[in-house]
Amino acid sequence: MKTFHCNRCSQRVFFENVRCERCAALLGYLPQLRAISAFEDAGEARWRSLHPQADGALYKQCHNYAVENVCNWMIPADSPDTLCRACQLTRTIPNLSTPDNRLYWYRLEVAKRRLLYTLAELGLDVKSRRQDPQQGLAFEFLEDSGDGSRVMTGHDNGLITLNIAEADDAHREKVRTAMGEPYRTLLGHFRHETGHYYFSRLIANNPRWLPAFRELFGDERANYGDALDTYYRVGAPADWQASYISAYATMHPWEDWAETWAHYLMIVDVLDTSTAYGIALLSDDPREPTLTDRTPVENASFDTLMKRWFPLTYALNGLNRSLGMPDGYPFALAAPVVDKLRFVHRVIAEAGDKSPASPPAQH
Known part of the structure; x- marks a missing residue:
């Protein structure tokens, strides 16, 4: 991943940051530029980008940024969408009334956005189910039910399901050790499952x-x-x-x-x-x-x-x-x-x- 800097004060910032630690500017990701931008308040829930390539364009926060605090992507202010391109791919989120599920959702979304960044850098287009009902990509973040049934992480015709327990570091490490795996991460799961998706898109038939x-x-x-x-x-x-x-x-x-x-x-x-x-x-x-x-x-x-x-x-x-x-x-x-x-x-x-x-x- 490339490095990013605050456009207001030049402080180095990270892909997940929402605010500059030095000057407190709002930060957000612009997928069109594949860059983190600093923003100034333009009123009426609109934000003016300070990124030199944005030419002062106005944006709004993704709903999951402004309300749910699990995203940091921005949307053009005149767009009818309320969810950013990344969040539109998530079809099912965890039950937020359950303790820790919001944290797990946040971790899942962070890993998913990092994956999308890499795919974009490689020139691989990702379409949602709304854009392409037949071959679009979608994610479901599910948890095991109380009756003993388990959610299996996997891929099925463009639908990627992840068990949110994988966002629990202790659980994931326990499974990694039990399975004898040298490497098991959330981002690794996303990479693996999209491998199945792109096999169907690029290799099969x-x-x-x-x-x-x-x-x-x-x-x-x-x-x-x-x-x-x-x-x-x-x-x-x-x-x-x-x-x-x-x-x-x-x-x-x-x-x-x-x-x-x-x-x-x-x-x-x-x-x-x-x-x-x-x-x-x-x-x-x-x-x-x-x-x-x-x-x-x-x-x-x-x-x-x-x-x-x-x-x-x-x-x-x-x-x-x-x-x-x-x-x-x-x-x-x-x-x-x-x-x-x-x-x-x-x-x-x-x-x-x-x-x-x-x-x-x-x-």
């Missing part, structure tokens, strides 16, 4: 990509229910690290794709952030990795991304260990996994009209 997909990930026509049962009964193969990004990716080609897609989005997001902060790795020791390339990630080749990614993860893990914390990047990317990530890169590059792409040669 696409003669351009489907043969290459099957060569790399396997035949998605394999029975999903049988694969799921086998995975939870037998587990992943002992040598899964040689070909897969995670144990769960071994379950079915759909899950392998979704896990790889999520990992690619993570790589792009972290590299984008490190570039925006000007992070460079320099060493007098030729044996140590260096990192000096600051090409915007949305314009970088896959090989360039990988050359930047590995040194950064070495440094990240080293810093975490110095802090007495687990590795920030607990993964090892085998050659087949890198090939799968390359395929995701090519699919996204073409879908986002970033550069010409073609399927990898079949053997």
